[in-house]
Amino acid sequence: MNIGIVGLGLIGGSLGLDLRSQGHHISGVSRKQETCQRAIERGAVDDASTSLSLMERAEVVFICTPLGVMRSTVAALIPHLAPETVLTDVGSVKGWVVEEIAPLWANFVGGHPMAGTAESGIEAALPNLFVNAPYVLTPIASTPARATQLVEEIVRPLQVQIYHCQPEEHDRAVAWISHLPVMVSASLIAACLGESSPAVLEMAKSLASSGFRDTSRVGGGNPELGMMMATYNRSALVRSLHAYREILNQFIHWIEQENWVALEQALQHTRQARPAFTDQGSPCQSGQASSFSQP
Numbered sequence: 001m002n003i004g005i006v007g008l009g010l011i012g013g014s015l016g017l018d019l020r021s022q023g024h025h026i027s028g029v030s031r032k033q034e035t036c037q038r039a040i041e042r043g044a045v046d047d048a049s050t051s052l053s054l055m056e057r058a059e060v061v062f063i064c065t066p067l068g069v070m071r072s073t074v075a076a077l078i079p080h081l082a083p084e085t086v087l088t089d090v091g092s093v094k095g096w097v098v099e100e101i102a103p104l105w106a107n108f109v110g111g112h113p114m115a116g117t118a119e120s121g122i123e124a125a126l127p128n129l130f131v132n133a134p135y136v137l138t139p140i141a142s143t144p145a146r147a148t149q150l151v152e153e154i155v156r157p158l159q160v161q162i163y164h165c166q167p168e169e170h171d172r173a174v175a176w177i178s179h180l181p182v183m184v185s186a187s188l189i190a191a192c193l194g195e196s197s198p199a200v201l202e203m204a205k206s207l208a209s210s211g212f213r214d215t216s217r218v219g220g221g222n223p224e225l226g227m228m229m230a231t232y233n234r235s236a237l238v239r240s241l242h243a244y245r246e247i248l249n250q251f252i253h254w255i256e257q258e259n260w261v262a263l264e265q266a267l268q269h270t271r272q273a274r275p276a277f278t279d280q281g282s283p284c285q286s287g288q289a290s291s292f293s294q295p
Contacts, residue, residue: 002027003154004058006073008039008048010116011090012064013125016044018158021127027054030122038122052077055085060154062111063089063101067228071100078105086147092174092225093232094138094167102140107147110138110167113160114178118221128159135160138167175236177277179229180244183237185219186226 001024005012008030020026020043028045029052030036036048047054055061055077065073070091081087088111091097098110115133117124135155139148152162165173195201230237254263 001025001154002057002059004029004055004061005045005064006052006055006061006077007064007066008035008044008122008125009064010120010122010124010126011113011129012062013039013042013044013122014115014127014129015062015064015090015113017042017125017127018130019154020044020046022157024154027058029054035122039125042122042125044122044125053080055080056082058085060086060088060150063087063091066224067091067093067097067232070097071104074101074104081105086150088137088151091232092178092229094136094170096232098138098140098167102142106142107144109143109147109151110140110170111151111155112136112138112170112174113155114174118217120222130155131159133160134163136163136165136170138165138170140167171233171236172239175233175240179233179237180240182218182221182226182229183241184244185216187219189216189219 003019003024004027005016006029008016008028012028016026016028016039026045028036028039028048029050030039030048031050033050036045036050039045039048052073058081061077061081063070063074063077070089074087077087084107086107086109087101087105088109089097089101090111090113092112094110094112098108101110102108113130113133113135115130117126117129135158137148137151139145156162192201192204195204251263251266253259254266
């Protein structure tokens with residue numbers, strides 16, 4: 001199959017590596033000619049160009065650009081597409097994307113492969129990045145079933161776990177487990193930097209080990225990603241931040257009041273609850289589709 005990828009960064013490049021290994025012909029578009037050349041050298045694409053006209057023969061196009069330029073990119077891409085071409089994206093927010101893109105192109109399927117690293121760019125692209133990772137599709141009532149099925153058929157061999165849900169459901173869910181952690185982690189780093197004693201701050205830096213590395217990792221990532229989360233998933237993120245602040249205030253109250261019984265009960269509860277979020281076992285087996293129910 002002829003597959004196009006617009007945006008040859010970490011996700012676009014990794015998709016190219018994997019889809020090309022499945023026997024598809026991959027054409028890539030990037031803003032920079034050097035990125036195009038490097039993508040060819042790395043085997044992520046068969047051909048590449050800075051011109052969207054390269055997508056004229058594509059049967060499916062993955063939009064892997066930042067959210068901020070996605071709508072303008074799709075608008076510029078449409079004149080080069082055949083009417084039956086299927087578009088899908090990889091953005092971490094789905095409500096805004098579907099609202100903006102679906103009216104522009106009937107054969108659009110919102111998508112979000114939930115995999116990545118702290119690195120960015122074509123050099124960060126990795127084979128098998130998506131193995132066992134959730135791959136969320138957010139078709140709406142107007143999305144042609146054929147378009148959704150085609151995207152599923154393409155990504156299923158990557159050994160992903162396919163989920164279906166509404167765009168709003170997706171955004172509320174990722175606000176809790178992806179976007180909120182970034183803000184909490186960044187706030188942790190900022191709070192540490194607020195230590196008034198330079199000597200204590202330097203000691204803290206010297207003593208920081210695995211616990212701090214784990215909890216601060218996403219807060220020390222690419223600022224552009226955090227800004228996109230806040231900008232395009234603002235409502236769900238603010239909702240989760242307010243809820244988190246209420247829980248944090250409750251913990252502060254227990255500690256100030258030396259209510260060790262309540263604190264221990266809360267810590268026991270969170271210890272028991274964590275595996276449901278982190279264990280690899282999932283009701284959706286690898287490569288199968290699953291639908292979330294309305295919360």
